[in-house]
Amino acid sequence: MKEIYSVKEFQKRRKRAFKLFLPCLTLMFGSLFAMIFGPRDVEIDWVVYGLAGFFVSIGAQLVVFLSIYRCPLCNTIPMLTEGSILTGSYEKGIDLAPKVCPTCGARLK
Ligand SMILES: [Zn+2]
Numbered sequence: 136m137k138e139i140y141s142v143k144e145f146q147k148r149r150k151r152a153f154k155l156f157l158p159c160l161t162l163m164f165g166s167l168f169a170m171i172f173g174p175r176d177v178e179i180d181w182v183v184y185g186l187a188g189f190f191v192s193i194g195a196q197l198v199v200f201l202s203i204y205r206c207p208l209c210n211t212i213p214m215l216t217e218g219s220i221l222t223g224s225y226e227k228g229i230d231l232a233p234k235v236c237p238t239c240g241a242r243l244k
Pocket residue numbers: 206207208209210211236237238239240241
């Protein structure tokens with residue numbers, strides 16, 4: 136019962152995270168577009184606004200992921216780990232399709 140809950144809840148969070156991810160991506164590419172193709176002969180410096188938008192969108196993406204993309208049971212972010220008992224595991228990045236939570240072992244898929 137607990138396992139089914141974690142799968143359902145995590146997939147819901149995953150969907151929500153990706154849905155919020157889309158406008159961030161749009162803003163990121165919009166900023167890049169404004170930076171490259173924005174008018175140069177006006178008072179507004181599009182390069183500055185483009186850069187600002189670009190970094191804001193990257194920050195927003197991180198915030199979205201770090202706040203939503205979490206295991207429903209232990210509330211940690213599923214990270215990709217690599218290594219063995221000999222080398223020790225280290226964090227490599229966020230796992231975008233985790234089967235089980237690396238921290239508590241709850242089923243996520
Ligand atoms: Zn967990």
